[in-house]
Amino acid sequence: MSNLQGKVALITGAARGQGAAEARLFAERGAKVVITDVLDQEGKQVAADIGDAALYIHLDVTDENSWAAAVKETVAHFGKLNVLVNNAGIVQVKALVDTSVADYMKVIEINQLGVFLGMRSVAGAMKEAGSGSIINISSIDGLIGMSGGSAYCASKFAVRGMTKVAAMELGPDNIRVNSIHPGGIHTPMITQAGMDESVMTDIFSKVPLGRVGQPEEMATLAAYLASDDSSYSTGSEFIADGGLTSGFSLEH
Amino acid sequence: MGSLDGKVALITGAARGQGAAEARLFVERGAKVMMTDVLDDEGAQVAAQIGDNAAYMHLDVTSEQGWKDVVAATVAKFGKLNVLINNAGIITPAQEVHETSLEDYRKVIDINQIGVFLGMREVVEPMKKASGGSIINISSIDGLTGMYGASAYCASKFAVRGMTKVAALELGKYGIRVNSLHPGGVKTKILDDINLSEEEAEEAFKASPLGRIGKSEEMATLAAYLASDDASYSTGSEFVADGGLTAGFSLEG
Numbered sequence: 001m002s003n004l005q006g007k008v009a010l011i012t013g014a015a016r017g018q019g020a021a022e023a024r025l026f027a028e029r030g031a032k033v034v035i036t037d038v039l040d041q042e043g044k045q046v047a048a049d050i051g052d053a054a055l056y057i058h059l060d061v062t063d064e065n066s067w068a069a070a071v072k073e074t075v076a077h078f079g080k081l082n083v084l085v086n087n088a089g090i091v092q093v094k095a096l097v098d099t100s101v102a103d104y105m106k107v108i109e110i111n112q113l114g115v116f117l118g119m120r121s122v123a124g125a126m127k128e129a130g131s132g133s134i135i136n137i138s139s140i141d142g143l144i145g146m147s148g149g150s151a152y153c154a155s156k157f158a159v160r161g162m163t164k165v166a167a168m169e170l171g172p173d174n175i176r177v178n179s180i181h182p183g184g185i186h187t188p189m190i191t192q193a194g195m196d197e198s199v200m201t202d203i204f205s206k207v208p209l210g211r212v213g214q215p216e217e218m219a220t221l222a223a224y225l226a227s228d229d230s231s232y233s234t235g236s237e238f239i240a241d242g243g244l245t246s247g248f249s250l251e252h
Numbered sequence: 253m254g255s256l257d258g259k260v261a262l263i264t265g266a267a268r269g270q271g272a273a274e275a276r277l278f279v280e281r282g283a284k285v286m287m288t289d290v291l292d293d294e295g296a297q298v299a300a301q302i303g304d305n306a307a308y309m310h311l312d313v314t315s316e317q318g319w320k321d322v323v324a325a326t327v328a329k330f331g332k333l334n335v336l337i338n339n340a341g342i343i344t345p346a347q348e349v350h351e352t353s354l355e356d357y358r359k360v361i362d363i364n365q366i367g368v369f370l371g372m373r374e375v376v377e378p379m380k381k382a383s384g385g386s387i388i389n390i391s392s393i394d395g396l397t398g399m400y401g402a403s404a405y406c407a408s409k410f411a412v413r414g415m416t417k418v419a420a421l422e423l424g425k426y427g428i429r430v431n432s433l434h435p436g437g438v439k440t441k442i443l444d445d446i447n448l449s450e451e452e453a454e455e456a457f458k459a460s461p462l463g464r465i466g467k468s469e470e471m472a473t474l475a476a477y478l479a480s481d482d483a484s485y486s487t488g489s490e491f492v493a494d495g496g497l498t499a500g501f502s503l504e505g
Contacts, residue, residue, distance in 0.1 A: 246489065
């Protein structure tokens with residue numbers, strides 16, 4: 001009955017947060033999921049909770065050989081690969097003038113080169129499967145600026161741009177490529193950005209929907225893009241930000 | 253079991269094309285649907301085919317009173333109203349801006365733009381009573397980029413995209429989400445209005461990344477996503493289904 005029957009999805013950064021929520025929802029809706037991360041203990045636990053429909057594989061998204069191995073193992077275990085969620089990412093909040101090249105490159109390596117390698121590594125397997133859907137997790141920081149986010153915004157804008165190029169190049173093979181742009185989402189990344197719960201609640205109470213988003217609300221959007229319901233969408237941005245980027249108000 | 257259980261949707265321009273496809277899919281997924289159009293025979297027939305979970309009512313989207321009557325009738329018949337699809341729209345044959353009469357321009361703006369404005373305004377009260385809702389405004393890729401010979405059409409579709417964001421800002425506090433849907437080339441009757449034959453339309457969209465024209469049903473599935481609680485954190489945004497047409501341009505042959 002579910003709309004992800006017959007899909008085999010590889011999800012990066014799936015040990016917790018949005019990636020874990022996606023893995024759970026995808027399996028619930030009929031998909032087989034490969035959970036990848038560098039946090040092996042947590043990742044294995046998520047896979048074990050889901051059961052036979054899930055498999056955990058260690059994957060550092062910056063490592064070309066690991067990508068090739070993960071794709072190969074996915075196809076060997078589940079027979080094919082037709083969905084990739086490039087979800088793994090890190091955040092860094094640092095003023096431009098204080099950002100070293102090493103700081104900058106760390107974010108670019110994981111958030112941007114990781115997505116590049118992921119898209120490149122799955123194209124062959126998806127061609128063999130006859131079709132596919134690549135879902136790149138960008139951010140609202142791929143649409144607008146964020147103070148202190150020179151590396152993060154650069155990486156997320158880059159993901160948005162590469163998504164469109166990949167959509168053009170892979171469309172003839174019936175591989176769709178879209179980006180998701182979450183706003184403020186209640187995940188461990190918020191703490192990495194230096195926000196505690198009360199600051200977070202306060203900041204996101206000002207968005208039109210008046211609250212922070214939940215990982216499950218990004219998972220439903222990813223599920224839509226992974227499913228055949230989105231068969232005519234490719235090369236576009238899909239935003240779930242509670243209205244944060246819809247404009248500004250002179251009221252209040 | 254469907255993702256639209258408990259939803260009551262009002263769909264304009266539902267006698268044919270995307271609107272009719274939306275009505276069919278929505279009922280299939282558990283919603284009750286009030287279909288409206290100015291093409292009464294076709295609209296009533298589609299509603300009859302769908303069955304008891306669909307009804308048809310005449311609505312000229314430019315009529316303020318017409319909107320009030322339809323909203324009241326929807327709530328009376330189905331008990332509430334929590335989804336609106338502002339789908340009705342027209343396109344006129346290509347006309348360069350210096351050849352476009354004020355009358356031609358206003359006709360497009362009246363239906364495509366004022367119709368959406370009135371629709372959003374009239375459903376707010378019932379949606380507040382329903383503790384929330386989802387408004388889906390059908391814009392176009394011509395609300396994202398220009399189209400030669402379509403000054404009125406593009407103006408109206410950009411306006412819909414802009415109004416969507418304002419409405420999202422204003423109505424978020426009531427749990428009402430407002431988003432715009434941007435179809436690319438879709439095989440519907442609207443192509444006749446710009447004098448494009450089926451073969452010409454197929455040919456025109458071969459060069460897009462997915463290499464084909466879209467189907468009404470593929471817009472209906474996107475509208476269904478936005479109408480459902482799966483889209484609970486999305487408001488004020490553009491949702492594009494254009495086969496990659498607006499993704500960029502290629503220097504390859």
